[in-house]
Amino acid sequence: MVSKVYWTQEYPLGKNLVVSENFPENVDFAIIGSGYTGLTAARVLAKADNSVVVLDEKNIGWGASSRNGGMATPGLKQDIFKIYKKYGIEYAKEFWKASVDAIDLLENIIIEEKINCDWSRDGHIALACKQSHYDKLPEYSEWIRKELGHKKTLVPKEEIHSEIGTDYYFGGLSDEVSGGLQPAKYVDGLAKACTNMGVQLFENNRVNSIKKIGELYEIITKKGSLKAKKVIIATNGYTDMLVPQIKPKVFSVGSYIIVSEVLSRELQKKLSPKDRMFYDSKWFINYFRLTPDGRMLWGGRNDLSTDLDLRESADLLTKQVRTVFPELEDVAFTHTWTGKLGITFDLMPHIGVVNGIHYAFGYGGHGLSIATYLGTELGLLLSGQKVRSPFEEISHQTMFFYRKDPWFLPFAAKYYRFLDWIS
Ligand SMILES: Cc1cc2nc3c(=O)[nH]c(=O)nc-3n(C[C@H](O)[C@H](O)[C@H](O)COP(=O)(O)OP(=O)(O)OC[C@H]3O[C@@H](n4cnc5c(N)ncnc54)[C@H](O)[C@@H]3O)c2cc1C
Numbered sequence: 001m002v003s004k005v006y007w008t009q010e011y012p013l014g015k016n017l018v019v020s021e022n023f024p025e026n027v028d029f030a031i032i033g034s035g036y037t038g039l040t041a042a043r044v045l046a047k048a049d050n051s052v053v054v055l056d057e058k059n060i061g062w063g064a065s066s067r068n069g070g071m072a073t074p075g076l077k078q079d080i081f082k083i084y085k086k087y088g089i090e091y092a093k094e095f096w097k098a099s100v101d102a103i104d105l106l107e108n109i110i111i112e113e114k115i116n117c118d119w120s121r122d123g124h125i126a127l128a129c130k131q132s133h134y135d136k137l138p139e140y141s142e143w144i145r146k147e148l149g150h151k152k153t154l155v156p157k158e159e160i161h162s163e164i165g166t167d168y169y170f171g172g173l174s175d176e177v178s179g180g181l182q183p184a185k186y187v188d189g190l191a192k193a194c195t196n197m198g199v200q201l202f203e204n205n206r207v208n209s210i211k212k213i214g215e216l217y218e219i220i221t222k223k224g225s226l227k228a229k230k231v232i233i234a235t236n237g238y239t240d241m242l243v244p245q246i247k248p249k250v251f252s253v254g255s256y257i258i259v260s261e262v263l264s265r266e267l268q269k270k271l272s273p274k275d276r277m278f279y280d281s282k283w284f285i286n287y288f289r290l291t292p293d294g295r296m297l298w299g300g301r302n303d304l305s306t307d308l309d310l311r312e313s314a315d316l317l318t319k320q321v322r323t324v325f326p327e328l329e330d331v332a333f334t335h336t337w338t339g340k341l342g343i344t345f346d347l348m349p350h351i352g353v354v355n356g357i358h359y360a361f362g363y364g365g366h367g368l369s370i371a372t373y374l375g376t377e378l379g380l381l382l383s384g385q386k387v388r389s390p391f392e393e394i395s396h397q398t399m400f401f402y403r404k405d406p407w408f409l410p411f412a413a414k415y416y417r418f419l420d421w422i423s
Contacts, residue, residue, distance in 0.1 A: 001258070001311075001314055001332075001333055001334060001335065001336055002334065002335055002336075003310045003311075003335075003336055003337060004335055004337060005066065005067045005184070005335070005337045006257075006259040006291070006295070006297075006334075006335040006337070007066055007067065007070070007182055007183055007184035007185075008066050008067070008184045009335070010182070010184070010293070011182065011184045011185050011188070013059055013060065013061045013062065013066055013184055013187070013188050014059055014060055014061070014188065014191070014203070015188075016192070017060060017188065017191055017192060017195065017201070018195050018201075019060065019201045019202065019203050020053075020200040020201060020202055022224075023053070023202070023223075023224050023225065023226040024051070024053065024200065024226060025226060025227065026051075026216070026226070026227045026228070026229075027051040027052060027053050027200075027226060027227075027228050027229070028045070028050035028051045028052065028228070028229050028230065029041075029042070029045050029050055029051070029052045029053070029228060029229070029230050029231075029232065029382070030052075030053050030055065030217065030219045030226065030228035030230075030231050030232070031052065031053065031054045031055070031231075031232045031234055032054075032055055032056075032207045032219075032231070032232065032233050032234060032235060032242070033054075033055075033056060033063065033233065033234035033235040033236070033238070034054050034055070034056035034060045034061055034062070034063075034065075034187075034191065034201065034203070034234075035061065035063045035064060035065030035066075035187060035234065035236065035367075035371065036065045036186075036187060036190065036367060036368065036371035036372045036375060037234035037236060037360050037361065037367075037371045037374060037375040037378075038054050038056075038232065038234035038375065039054065039061075039187065039190040039191055039193075039194050039375065040109070040190065040371070040372050040373075040375030040376045040379065041232055041234060041360070041375040041376070041378045041379040041382075042054050042194045042199045042375075042379070043109075043190065043193055043194050043197065043199070043375075043376075043379065044375075044376055044379025044380055044383060044385075045379045045382065045383055046194065046197035046198055046199045047197060048379075048383035048385065050383065051198070052194075052198075052199045052200070053199070053200045053201075053202060053226065053228070054194065054199060054200070054201050054202070055202045055203075055205045055207055055219070055221065056201075056202070056203050056204075056205065057204070057205065057206035057207070058203065058204065059203045059204065060187075060188075060191045060201050060203050061184065061187035061188055061190075061191055062203075063235075063236070063237070063238050063339070063340070064236065064237055064238075064339045064340060064341065064342075064367060065183060065186075065187040065367075065371070066183055066184040066187050066188075067183070067184075067257075067337055067338075067339040068183050068255075068339065068365075068367070068368060069183075069257065069277075069287050069288075069289065069297060069299050069365075070180050070181050070182060070183045070186075070289070070291075070297075070368065071124065071178070071180050071277040071279075071287060071289055071368065072102075072103050072106055072178055072179050072180065072181070072277075072368045072369040073103075073124045073175070073178040073277060073279070073366065073369075074096070074099045074100045074102075074103060074150070074175060074177055074178065075096070075099050075366065076095060076099055076347070076348060076349065076363075076364070076366055076370065077343065077347040077348070077349075077362075077363065077364025077365065077366055078346065078347035078348050080092060080095070080096055080144070080148070081140065081143065083095055083096075083348075084147070086346075087394065089147060091390060091394070092147070092148070093147070093148060094390045095348075095390060096144075096148045096150065097148075098370075098373060098390065098391070099366070099369070099370065099373075100150065100177055101373065102369035102370050102372060102373035103177055103178065103179060103369045105369070105372055105373055105376060106119075106179075106368065106369045106372045106373075107119065107121070107179070109190070109193075109372065110181075110186070110189070113189060113190070113192075113193035114189075115185065115186060115189030115190070115192075115193070116185060116189070117181045117182050117183075117185035117186040117189055118180075118181055118182040118185065118292035119179060119180070119181040119186075120179060120180060120181075120275065120292075121176075121177075121178070121179035122178075122179065122180070122274055122275040122276055122277075123174055123175055123176040123177070123178050123179075123274065123276055123277070124174070124175055124178035124276050124277035124278065124279070125155060125163050125164065125172040125173065125174040125175070125276050125277075125278055126172055126173045126174075126175075126279055126280070126281065127164070127169040127171075127172040127278060127279070127280045127281065128169055128170040128171050128172055128280075128281050129169065129170070129280050129281050129282050130170060130281070130423070131170045132423065133170065133281040133423070134156075134157070134170040134171040134172075137154055137171070137172075137173050138154060140173075141153075141154060141173055150175075150177075151175075151176075152173045152174065152175050153173070153174045153175075154171070154172075154173060155171055155172045155173065155174055156171045157169070157170050157171045160172065161273075162273060162274075163273065163274060163276060164271065164272060164273075164276070164278065165270040165271040165272070165273070165325070165327070166271075166324050166325055168323070168324045169280070174276070178276075178277050179277070180275075180277050180289055180292075181292075181368075182291070182292055183368065186368075202221075202223075205221045205222075205223055206221060206222065207219055207220070207221055207242060208220050208221060208222065208242075209242070210231060210242065210243065210357065212355070212356070213227070215229070216228065216229060217229075217230070217231045217356075217357070219231065230356075230358065230382060231356075231357045231358065232357075232358045232359065232360070232378065232382075233246055233357060233358070233359040233361075234359070234360060234361070234375065235342075235361070236250070236340075236341075236342035236361040236362070236363065236367065236371065237250075237252040237253070237306075237339070237340030237341045237342040237343075237361075238252070238340055238342075239252070239342065239361065241404060243354060243355070243357055243359075244403075244404075245354045245355060246354050246357070246359055247403065247404060248398045248399070248402055248403050248404075249344060249350070249352070249354075249359070249361075249362075249396055249398055250342045250343065250344055250361050250362050251342075251343055251402065251406040251409075252306050252340040252341065252342065252343075252406065253301075253304045253306065253340070253341045253343050253409070254301060254303070254304065254305055254306035254307070254308060254338050254339075254340060254341075255299060255300075255301055255338065255339060255340075255341050255365065256299065256300065256301050256302075256308065256310070256313040256314070256317060256336070256337075256338045257297060257298070257299040257317075257335075257336065257337055257338070258297075258298050258299075258314050258317045258318060258321070258333045258335065258336045259291065259295050259296070259297050259298075259333065259334060259335040259336075260295045260296040260297075260328065260331050260332065260333050260334065261295065261331060261332045261333075261334050262293060262294045262295055263290070263294050263295065263296060263331065265294070267327060267331075268290055268294050270327070271290070271296070271325055271327070272289070272290050275290060276289070277289045282420050283416040283417075283419050283420050283423075284300065284301060284302070284416060284417065284420055285300060285365070286298065286299065286300040286320060286324075287299045287300065287365065288321070295334075296321065296325070296328060296331070298317055298320065298321040299317070300317055300320060301313070302316045303409075303410070303413050304409040304410075304412060304413045304416075305409060305410070305413075306338070306340050308338070310336055310337070310338060311336075313336070313338070314333065314336035317333075317336070318333050321333075341363070341364055341365060341367070342361045342362050342363060342364075342367075343362060343364055344361075344362035344396065344397070345397045345398065345399055346394075346396075346397045347362075347364060348362060348391075348394060349361065349362045349363050349364075349366075349370050349371075349374055349391055350362050350391055350392070350394070350396045351374060351377065351378055351381070351389055351391045351392040352392060352396050358378060358382065360374040360375060360377070360378045360391070361374075374391060377389045377391065
């Protein structure tokens with residue numbers, strides 16, 4: 001097994017991408033981070049006739065946006081019923097609608113920008129790992145139907161083989177609006193769409209500091225500097241101490257993936273008859289799917305840390321996938337990699353501003369569609385095409401004990417493991 005991102009091995013980033021070398025002196029917007037958030041914000045701002053640069057410390061699209069599971073599913077990291085309890089039904093409706101609209105937006109961008117990224121909309125199923133998890137689903141799905149007007153379908157254990165080729169689960173809840181794609185192709189296509197609109201992309205350009213000079217911001221990298229009227233931080237799970245007041249608003253959690261060799265067509269059909277996206281009901285969630293070229297992609301984690309030993313984590317993931325699908329015992333897993341998710345303390349994505357510097361992040365494992373949505377939303381807000389967003393209205397909670405290092409993650413991991421055991 002090689003420690004490499006399968007997606008970028010299949011489709012190297014930036015093959016036909018025009019990146020810039022020389023900084024312009026002044027721009028309207030400087031965006032730091034070249035994933036879905038940064039590029040979708042850039043796309044909207046450039047369309048509205050602004051001059052825009054996007055800077056990344058690695059190559060364009062290098063972060064989570066080219067190394068994720070490629071699964072677009074409705075909902076946010078925070079459970080929608082808990083959102084309702086905390087913010088009331090109107091906000092719950094608005095956040096739910098945004099999460100569904102986000103998938104439509106993703107699809108519309110793919111069509112409009114002619115991004116060839118293997119997008120297909122075959123739905124997903126959330127799988128119950130215990131009978132007690134399944135028992136909650138009828139009431140939950142009925143609440144979603146009645147209050148949010150969204151249809152999910154209960155799949156009892158007796159019918160589970162129509163969805164997935166295993167007896168491991170106790171049933172599930174399917175949803176037809178979800179889809180899947182090849183993430184490296186999508187982020188690369190977004191980058192190309194941005195350059196077509198005049199956005200300048202700068203890679204291998206870590207932004208080391210941002211200084212306010214009069215009405216402008218000076219963006220300083222080791223290769224030079226430029227001035228911008230406005231700055232957007234779009235670094236999500238890779239957010240560092242660049243703006244120390246922003247760092248406490250998000251922390252990084254690692255997610256780990258393994259990918260198998262290509263499965264026979266028969267086995268593909270048996271394991272995933274409807275080519276669904278899958279995730280299960282554990283706190284230490286497993287998410288999985290067939291890749292567009294027919295490999296098993298299996299993701300999860302043993303811990304919340306971002307620096308687990310890749311080999312050990314791959315061994316754990318391989319054991320998990322073979323427990324669920326014993327047919328994979330003799331199938332080789334060829335690739336493993338990791339990436340960082342951005343999580344907030346209330347598990348909600350946020351749009352915000354600190355000292356005049358704008359940000360959008362905190363998607364958990366929903367960033368494929370939600371980062372696309374929030375980047376677009378931020379672009380619309382900053383170009384005056386939208387006047388409000390629920391994601392900027394709710395307060396963005398921080399914790400007095402976290403400023404820089406998420407020292408609390410090992411304790412949180414123990415707590416979630418305990419919840420998985422008792423729930
Ligand atoms: C393994 C894994 C699996 C996932 N699976 C799914 C999934 O199936 N479905 C889903 O919806 N979501 C998934 N996610 C989440 C999703 O990938 C992210 O939420 C989304 O890609 C975030 O996009 P972004 O643009 O905000 O950040 P990123 O794509 O992470 O981009 C941030 C960029 O900021 C750059 N950067 C950081 N600091 C600086 C600096 N000082 N100067 C310059 N550049 C800087 C980094 O180099 C990086 O490229 C997954 C994430 C991971 C890691």
